[in-house]
Amino acid sequence: MIAPEIPTKTVERLSRYRRIVRERSDGGAISLFSYELAKLAGGSAAQVRRDLMAIGCSGSPIYGYKIDTLVEAIGLAIDGATEQRMVLVGLGHLGAALVDFVERYCPKLVIFAAFDIDPSKIGRVHHGVRVYSVESIGQIVAEQQIRIAILAVPGEAAQAVADGLVAAGVHGILNFAPSVIRTPINVYVEQTEITATLEKVAYFARHYGAQQKQRKER
Amino acid sequence: MIAPEIPTKTVERLSRYRRIVRERSDGGAISLFSYELAKLAGGSAAQVRRDLMAIGCSGSPIYGYKIDTLVEAIGLAIDGATEQRMVLVGLGHLGAALVDFVERYCPKLVIFAAFDIDPSKIGRVHHGVRVYSVESIGQIVAEQQIRIAILAVPGEAAQAVADGLVAAGVHGILNFAPSVIRTPINVYVEQTEITATLEKVAYFARHYGAQQKQRKER
DNA sequence: TTCACGCTGTGAAAAAGTTAACAAAGTCCA
């Protein structure tokens, strides 16, 4: 299989589907229909089928989609062959929350190391993750050939840290800092705008008469 | 002015623009051009102009957009007339981080109260926010006529909490829990999928040869 | 065997979002 080139939005939804069907599987289910998954994930049945089609996953008109086949296919499509190691920069409240998230919900992702400037945190181990000084970012990332980094630092520090990460060989950055970072074009950056998300919810909550987003499930 | 009905994506970007131009304004700038804002925000100049057009904000070919006009126009478009009060459910690491975020970057949003099940937190004040027992959610939300809620609870608890919030009159929910919640159609729900975002970055970092998303800013 | 049923897979249409491109307008400089 070459590069399937899955659309951005589909990748996101596949991840959600996987989480949902895993839960379903714990409940004893063997298979489900597209409309069931759509209801659980908040989308339309056609979209579910199309997303699954994109990764070459097919179901039967009788049983729907087999859950274990589905989990496997999603894994094949979006996970790497091996587990992927990441580093986390900034172990404040947000960083700590992220460590828990990854540990709990992302079995194929591992936070290999965390970095902070607070001397009282450096050298300690938080949830199985060792904390280093930010000064050693370059060295550790390069040595360990880490390709993915999570930024949970204050906005002012984000660009400098990002520069160091890129220089050390990182290809993907998930940035939670409220400031847009600039990188070479071959680095994938996902900018998580918590502020913007909050303000968006406030806006649409005020305009709640006119729904967008809300799927017509039910 | 009636309901301007601004597109979802535009609302998000406007929020980002505002944050950026505010910073710029601290730096002494009076006005900027669309291409400058585009570069700072990671988009195209045409998009910036289109977004600003959507809120009836106009600039001059000579100065570009005046920063204070811009901030005011964005505020008029996406903020309410008065500051909006929210409640936060779940004061773990993530919740604590969110309190800081709102305080620091969202001057028009106030977290009025937080709720948790941990007795050691209840009754205390965290960053100016008083923590109550989750049992009092309904009462406080209804009494104070809170319309927006942030969910930072474990996935298992999300649906039950959401039901209570909706019953108490909430119109908008920002859900950080990794489980999709169901609500009546007149409630706006924003599902923040941290897990999915992480996996997406991992996926695209691996496929970094083929860029999407990355704007061609230099 | 034959029919009706319900769901999948998928092309085609529609909608949403983004980029390109250009007329209009103000300023500067000669």
Added chain:
DNA sequence: TGGACTTTGTTAACTTTTTCACAGCGTGAA
């Protein structure tokens, strides 16, 4: 004064994403 320059406001083209709609296919009932 007039022409070159720069950037806005906006329309049109284009791309991406979502929805519609229906043929095809096992199954189970008759």
